Amino acid sequence: MARSVFCLCPLGWAPWSPRIVESVALGCVPVIIADGIRLPFPEAVRWSQISISVAEKDVGKLGKILERVAATNLTAIQKNLWTESNRRTLLYTDPIQPGDATWHVLDNLARKRHHRSLRRRWSNQ
Known part of the structure; x- marks a missing residue:
């Protein structure tokens, strides 16, 4: 390659x-x-x-x-x-650095979790 x-x-x-x-x-x-x-x-x-x-x-x-x-x-x-x-953005580093692949995975998961909690909050009102 x-x-x-x-x-x-x-x-x-x-x-x-x-x-x-x-x-x-x-x-x-x-x-x-x-x-x-x-x-x-x-x-x-x-x-x-x-x-x-x-x-x-x-x-x-x-x-x-x-x-x-x-x-x-x-x-x-x-x-x-x-x-x-x-x-x-595409490569993993050790330790994690802002903007590396691990950071992006964790950031995406945090946003997904935050989005779900907002949906729950709105649906309970």
């Missing part, structure tokens, strides 16, 4: 595939082939700037799609892959 320009990331066993994060960590452009996928931390990562999404029905055209990307905006995508904020 580290020597590849593009890394195929088809739908995996989870709502999103670990291959996507592995690709980013290694500087390989993720080619996401999964209709309706929910990518991790969309509030912090601009996925359209660091990956390529290909509809499942267009897999047969993948070669032409990647050739077009290579000829037009590959350099910009690769530059965005190495942006510190994207990398920090």
